[in-house]
Amino acid sequence: MSEHLDDFPLFPLGLAAVPHEVIPLHIFEDRYKAMIADVLESGREFGIIWAADDGLKANGCAVEVTEVLERHEDGRMDILTRGTRPFRVLEEKFDHVYPAGEVEFLDDKAEPVDPGTVDAAHAAYSSLVTEATDKVLEPEVLEPLTAYEMAATVDFGPDAKQGLLDLRSENARMRLLTRLFNAAMKRLDFIERAQARARSNGKVRFG
Numbered sequence: 716m717s718e719h720l721d722d723f724p725l726f727p728l729g730l731a732a733v734p735h736e737v738i739p740l741h742i743f744e745d746r747y748k749a750m751i752a753d754v755l756e757s758g759r760e761f762g763i764i765w766a767a768d769d770g771l772k773a774n775g776c777a778v779e780v781t782e783v784l785e786r787h788e789d790g791r792m793d794i795l796t797r798g799t800r801p802f803r804v805l806e807e808k809f810d811h812v813y814p815a816g817e818v819e820f821l822d823d824k825a826e827p828v829d830p831g832t833v834d835a836a837h838a839a840y841s842s843l844v845t846e847a848t849d850k851v852l853e854p855e856v857l858e859p860l861t862a863y864e865m866a867a868t869v870d871f872g873p874d875a876k877q878g879l880l881d882l883r884s885e886n887a888r889m890r891l892l893t894r895l896f897n898a899a900m901k902r903l904d905f906i907e908r909a910q911a912r913a914r915s916n917g918k919v920r921f922g
Contacts, residue, residue: 719818725761738763842900
């Protein structure tokens with residue numbers, strides 16, 4: 716049975732987060748300063764939910780504070796957080812100093828992970844990492860990576876990350892990531908070709 720929490724702190728933001736992702740946050744509003752103070756004192760998680768143009772999304776990502784980078788004299792804080800697990804907001808609570816809600820932590824459906832699906836996602840991720848950073852991922856580094864672990868290292872937009880959060884299947888997340896990684900590769904290739912054309916003043920160079 717999925718875990719429920721009645722009074723889970725919620726932090727609506729203009730972004731979607733996924734498990735394993737490192738998210739730096741600047742805390743400046745009084746209500747969120749109170750939230751983070753409670754979180755630090757208790758050692759509990761809080762939830763990031765995407766405040767999209769069409770409203771708050773139902774599914775979010777719990778995060779833990781991994782480091783307090785700086786405490787300012789006026790109470791503002793710069794912190795690092797790390798995504799832990801997905802959740803769904805069942806009911807918002809309005810009787811707190813800061814936003815909170817009743818949440819259900821989301822489990823994946825029981826199914827075997829398809830090796831071919833995983834291999835395709837790993838291959839696309841490896842190609843993207845090499846193209847973007849010139850780093851070659853060794854097989855022992857690549858093979859254990861989950862969909863969330865790979866997605867956490869790529870600067871996708873919130874729509875893509877929300878899509879991953881909404882899926883309750885690792886196979887489905889791997890398939891989505893394969894498409895996202897291949898699309899990112901095409902964008903990188905387009906940017907490189909555009910830059911090459913700019914350097915050559917639009918002329919093709921031979922020799």
